[in-house]
Amino acid sequence: MSTSVVRPEPAIAQPPTKTRALATVTAEDRFVELGSWVGGFALAWLLNTKLLPWSGGLALALTTIVAGLVVLAVATSITEPRPVVVDRVVAALIHVGALIVGLALLSTIVFILVRGFAALPHVALLTQDMSGVGPRDDFNRGGILHAIVGSLIQVGIAIVITVPLGIGTAVFMTEVGGKYARIVRTVVEAMTALPSIVAGLFIYTVMIVTLGLSRSGLAASLALAVMMLPIIARASDVVLSVVPGGLREASLALGASRWRTVWHVVLPTARPGLATAQILGVARGIGETSPVLLTSGAAGFLVLNPTDGVMNSLPLFIYTTVRSGEPMYIARAFAAATVLLFIVLILFVMTRYLARPRKGSR
Amino acid sequence: MSTVVPTRAPGAPAATPRSIAGGHAGADRVFVVAMRATATTVLLITGGIGLFLAWQAVPTLRRYGFSFFTETQWEPDADVVGIGSVLVGTFSVALVALVVAFPLALATALYINEYAPARFSGMLVSLVDLMAAVPSIIYGLWGFFLMQPHASAVALWLHQHLGFLPFFRVHADPNAAVWEQSRYTASAFIAGLAVAMMVIPMACAVMRQVFSQAPLGEREAAYALGATKWGVIKSVVLPFGRGGIIGGTMLGLGRALGETIAVLLIISPAFVLKFRMLEIGTNTVSALIAGRFGEANGGQLSALLTAGFVLFVITLIINTLAAIVVARSRSGAGTDA
Numbered sequence: 300m301s302t303s304v305v306r307p308e309p310a311i312a313q314p315p316t317k318t319r320a321l322a323t324v325t326a327e328d329r330f331v332e333l334g335s336w337v338g339g340f341a342l343a344w345l346l347n348t349k350l351l352p353w354s355g356g357l358a359l360a361l362t363t364i365v366a367g368l369v370v371l372a373v374a375t376s377i378t379e380p381r382p383v384v385v386d387r388v389v390a391a392l393i394h395v396g397a398l399i400v401g402l403a404l405l406s407t408i409v410f411i412l413v414r415g416f417a418a419l420p421h422v423a424l425l426t427q428d429m430s431g432v433g434p435r436d437d438f439n440r441g442g443i444l445h446a447i448v449g450s451l452i453q454v455g456i457a458i459v460i461t462v463p464l465g466i467g468t469a470v471f472m473t474e475v476g477g478k479y480a481r482i483v484r485t486v487v488e489a490m491t492a493l494p495s496i497v498a499g500l501f502i503y504t505v506m507i508v509t510l511g512l513s514r515s516g517l518a519a520s521l522a523l524a525v526m527m528l529p530i531i532a533r534a535s536d537v538v539l540s541v542v543p544g545g546l547r548e549a550s551l552a553l554g555a556s557r558w559r560t561v562w563h564v565v566l567p568t569a570r571p572g573l574a575t576a577q578i579l580g581v582a583r584g585i586g587e588t589s590p591v592l593l594t595s596g597a598a599g600f601l602v603l604n605p606t607d608g609v610m611n612s613l614p615l616f617i618y619t620t621v622r623s624g625e626p627m628y629i630a631r632a633f634a635a636a637t638v639l640l641f642i643v644l645i646l647f648v649m650t651r652y653l654a655r656p657r658k659g660s661r
Numbered sequence: 662m663s664t665v666v667p668t669r670a671p672g673a674p675a676a677t678p679r680s681i682a683g684g685h686a687g688a689d690r691v692f693v694v695a696m697r698a699t700a701t702t703v704l705l706i707t708g709g710i711g712l713f714l715a716w717q718a719v720p721t722l723r724r725y726g727f728s729f730f731t732e733t734q735w736e737p738d739a740d741v742v743g744i745g746s747v748l749v750g751t752f753s754v755a756l757v758a759l760v761v762a763f764p765l766a767l768a769t770a771l772y773i774n775e776y777a778p779a780r781f782s783g784m785l786v787s788l789v790d791l792m793a794a795v796p797s798i799i800y801g802l803w804g805f806f807l808m809q810p811h812a813s814a815v816a817l818w819l820h821q822h823l824g825f826l827p828f829f830r831v832h833a834d835p836n837a838a839v840w841e842q843s844r845y846t847a848s849a850f851i852a853g854l855a856v857a858m859m860v861i862p863m864a865c866a867v868m869r870q871v872f873s874q875a876p877l878g879e880r881e882a883a884y885a886l887g888a889t890k891w892g893v894i895k896s897v898v899l900p901f902g903r904g905g906i907i908g909g910t911m912l913g914l915g916r917a918l919g920e921t922i923a924v925l926l927i928i929s930p931a932f933v934l935k936f937r938m939l940e941i942g943t944n945t946v947s948a949l950i951a952g953r954f955g956e957a958n959g960g961q962l963s964a965l966l967t968a969g970f971v972l973f974v975i976t977l978i979i980n981t982l983a984a985i986v987v988a989r990s991r992s993g994a995g996t997d998a
Contacts, residue, residue, distance in 0.1 A: 489981075
């Protein structure tokens with residue numbers, strides 16, 4: 300038996316070999332799918348307008364889904380065996396489910412933007428506060444400057460408190476370790492279950508009832524900090540624990556001390572992940588209403604000193620103005636919600652930007 | 662054959678192995694102490710809150726005993742205080758949220774992982790994360806202004822056609838010529854819909870992550886045996902991701918129980934022990950705290966703190982169970998990893 304491999308002569312023209320496409324969707328399949336949905340819609344329309352005792356857009360959409368699935372199942376079962384029928388119906392169900400979630404998110408954002416548009420294109424919105432503005436004043440008077448500034452001050456103070464403490468604790472849990480670190484980790488993880496309203500109630504009880512201080516931006520910042528601290532510490536811990544051990548060992552083997560290893564190797568490696576964890580915590584904090592509701596009090600005017608009495612913030616402004624029931628106030632609340640959504644979106648885009656895979660690294 | 666046992670020369674000093682863990686340099690000692698101090702601060706803050714709440718709960722629980730959990734009224738002036746009705750309300754809102762969110766989160770996770778074109782999946786994952794970052798007050802506005810009119814029509818339909826089920830019953834005439842729409846608003850059902858919007862991204866993120874770790878070898882084996890796509894999902898992806906499905910849902914439940922502001926915006930508070938989730942009026946623990954803290958002093962404040970503590974303990978138990986379920990599942994232990 301010869302072991303030599305005979306190569307095909309390049310002179311002989313070979314038909315180009317194509318890989319066979321495994322997942323083939325034929326034109327017939329597509330047509331059945333499309334036709335089923337058209338048929339389902341037509342059936343649903345007929346049922347809704349002529350036969351069934353209910354009507355309306357939502358009912359039409361729901362009956363379309365049911366009728367479409369039934370038509371799809373019947374149409375497929377004419378030509379295909381049972382497993383294929385099940386496969387198609389389940390695939391359609393999963394697509395419908397994902398589509399509903401996408402529509403829900405889209406409807407939320409579009410709805411807030413549309414309702415907020417009445418009050419949005421006015422300069423006063425971003426340059427004035429609500430002092431002396433009545434429910435009948437038009438949008439050229441009064442704005443949400445005080446709420447934006449209040450939110451930024453409160454979240455700023457909360458960041459100054461939580462970020463160093465959170466990252467420091469995460470460094471302790473991953474880099475120092477030991478039995479004590481396990482206790483800290485257990486308690487921190489347990490406290491992520493603390494409902495935000497209870498964090499607010501805690502600060503309210505301690506600072507305002509027991510110590511007798513007035514409601515203030517500082518109390519709101521502390522409530523936000525108490526809520527954010529376990530979240531940020533835990534997220535940072537997760538990020539630091541995936542830094543490869545080999546990097547630490549390499550640094551230590553080169554003679555670096557432990558804190559130099561942390562400062563020059565561990566933290567820079569984890570920087571994008573750490574930044575993402577912080578920003579998501581901040582986004583959570585800036586949108587949280589319940590701790591602020593209990594601790595800050597809603598001021599209608601611009602307050603710059605967080606220790607000086609009541610102070611407003613964006614979520615609280617939205618909540619209180621919506622509750623007022625005045626149509627003009629509600630329009631302002633939607634404008635404030637648009638601004639809040641925009642801030643969260645900016646923070647979110649920042650996390651994507653920081654977390655992107657960097658060119659040239661590794 | 663004799664074995665030569667090396668013997669120490671008499672009188673030589675005993676050899677001790679050199680300690681490898683060299684003493685810390687000064688800077689390192691400072692580093693360890695500083696980090697330990699930071700961690701201790703955080704431990705004191707976070708642990709302190711837990712202990713404070715537990716300590717505040719003692720006098721209330723001693724005073725009212727077990728009736729604190731069964732009493733439905735909240736009348737501190739009459740010295741009648743209990744969280745029976747608000748606990749039921751909390752769980753019915755959370756239950757509606759889970760019933761709505763679970764199938765949608767599962768479908769979305771499967772879609773992103775199995776059906777979506779590969780070049781879109783990164784973007785879809787970001788969208789789910791964005792959905793988790795949207796503030797709860799925004800979902801509250803969405804539920805109150807956009808969903809409420811439609812959802813109350815759905816509630817009427819459920820009452821008309823499934824009204825024989827006790828939890829779909831409403832004290833109104835379902836077939837009246839002009840239906841009493843207000844009876845079908847501000848209910849646990851509509852609050853649950855808004856909360857579902859917050860549960861979906863949380864549950865979906867956990868499920869998707871677990872599904873994406875389903876072992877490739879087993880997937881290919883299923884395909885090689887002639888399975889359809891659904892066959893692969895049913896026999897490989899779902900069994901592999903069972904821990905993630907349960908754990909993600911329970912994490913979402915934890916979030917749903919503690920949600921305040923969206924619920925507060927939608928419901929009209931009522932202290933009635935009711936399982937009729939389509940009908941106006943309900944209450945949850947967090948809405949109770951937000952609604953009553955202003956007038957509270959002394960005993961009532963302590964009772965509110967106790968209610969908060971109970972909510973915290975329930976959430977903690979659920980989160981811990983979820984963590985155990987996720988950790989115990991096969992996730993991350995593929996056959997050919």
